[in-house]
Amino acid sequence: MPELPEVETIRRDLEKEIVGKKLKEVSVSGERTVRRRPEEFKERLEGRKVLGVDRRGKYLVVRLDGPDVLVVHLRMSGQLRKAAAKDPVEKHTHAVLTFGPPGAQQIRFVDPRTFGELFVTAPEAMETEVPELAHLGFDPLETPMSWERFGLLVRNRKAKLKSLLMDQTFIAGIGNLYADEILFAAGLRYDRESSSLGPQEARRLWRGMTEVLTEAIKARGSSLADEQYVDLFGRTGKFQEQHQVYAREGKRCLRCRGTVARVKFAQRSTYFCPSCQV
Numbered sequence: 001m002p003e004l005p006e007v008e009t010i011r012r013d014l015e016k017e018i019v020g021k022k023l024k025e026v027s028v029s030g031e032r033t034v035r036r037r038p039e040e041f042k043e044r045l046e047g048r049k050v051l052g053v054d055r056r057g058k059y060l061v062v063r064l065d066g067p068d069v070l071v072v073h074l075r076m077s078g079q080l081r082k083a084a085a086k087d088p089v090e091k092h093t094h095a096v097l098t099f100g101p102p103g104a105q106q107i108r109f110v111d112p113r114t115f116g117e118l119f120v121t122a123p124e125a126m127e128t129e130v131p132e133l134a135h136l137g138f139d140p141l142e143t144p145m146s147w148e149r150f151g152l153l154v155r156n157r158k159a160k161l162k163s164l165l166m167d168q169t170f171i172a173g174i175g176n177l178y179a180d181e182i183l184f185a186a187g188l189r190y191d192r193e194s195s196s197l198g199p200q201e202a203r204r205l206w207r208g209m210t211e212v213l214t215e216a217i218k219a220r221g222s223s224l225a226d227e228q229y230v231d232l233f234g235r236t237g238k239f240q241e242q243h244q245v246y247a248r249e250g251k252r253c254l255r256c257r258g259t260v261a262r263v264k265f266a267q268r269s270t271y272f273c274p275s276c277q278v
Contacts, residue, residue: 002074002229004140004173005216006237007058010080013232014053014060017082018099018107022049023064025098033094033109035119044068044120045097057136057172061126068120071130072109077228078116081108107232137170140209151202154194161197162190163266165209174209177222177246180271182209184245184255189277190263190270215242222246245271 002010026045028038048064055061062070072080083106085098095109095118109118119129127134138145157164164170165179174182183190185208188201197205216222221237223229224247230236240247244254248271249262258275 001058001076001175002078002221003058003175003178004055005178005213005219005239006221006229007055007060007074007173008141008217009220009231009237010074011053011055011060013082014062014080014107017105017232018050018062019052020050021099021105023047023097023099024101024104025096027096027098029094032114033111033117035117041118041120045070050099055173056133057139057168058175059130059133067122069123069126070118070120071126072118073116073130074111075113075115075117077113078109078111079228079230080232081110081230081234082106082232083108112228132168135169136172137168139172140174141213147203147206148199150206151197151199154202154205155197157194159194160190160265161188161192161194161205162270164194171209174213176268176270178212178216180246181212181216181244184208184273184277185212187277190265190272192278215239245273247271 023045026042028034028041031038034041048066051063051065053060053062060072064070085104085106090110092112093108093110097107099105121129154164157170161183162179165174165182166176186204188205216239219237219239219242220231221229222239223236224240227236245260248260251260253260253273253276256273256276258273260271261274262269262271
């Protein structure tokens with residue numbers, strides 16, 4: 001599933017490509033993708049101008065000049081792809097948003113596994129429609145916070161560190177991949193109790209989190225072997241070339257030359273270095 005760096009990459013691309021443009025035409029191939037009748041989805045979008053694109057955790061929120069917003073959740077395999085109207089429509093394209101004059105730019109929603117969705121809602125109803133948005137924790141890159149405050153929040157929670165990093169009600173946007181990379185950067189094991197961290201360990205965790213996420217955005221996210229994540233232009237990310245532990249089971253640790261291990265933790269594969277993560 002795309003995590004914060006991938007969703008933020010797409011948000012920045014969309015902001016450059018569609019802000020200030022008017023939605024001329026909307027087509028939908030099925031109700032599952034848009035959560036309600038395609039006709040209603042089209043009526044609430046067509047003719048609206050895009051004012052801005054925000055990110056809330058792993059969700060994208062497209063602000064419009066009318067009474068509604070467009071919410072996008074990519075989930076497992078959803079992609080937003082820029083195309084020209086004349087370009088062939090690839091398989092698994094479930095919605096097409098056309099901007100500008102006929103034959104101009106399109107944003108297509110492609111989703112082979114059909115778990116992702118787009119839906120239109122009034123801003124005041126958004127958190128009712130998506131209850132998880134009402135309970136999102138702080139954004140690790142956007143919320144002003146000192147490492148001391150972060151450390152206090154971490155130590156006041158009684159949870160394993162990886163579970164805490166992935167808890168969307170605590171921190172919004174981090175998933176399995178980046179939790180492993182952050183914990184390696186901080187030199188901390190996935191199963192350490194959060195309440196056991198000392199001040200300097202909390203500082204390393206804060207620094208590791210901000211640095212890993214920032215560098216991942218610079219590299220336009222991570223694309224794994226299945227290449228289910230691509231950016232708005234169909235290009236894969238590059239941060240997988242910088243992964244320190246994720247999907248590197250049995251390889252040498254790039255820090256201590258130990259061996260990267262993989263274990264099952266909370267029903268997910270977890271990658272770490274037993275030698276230098278404590």
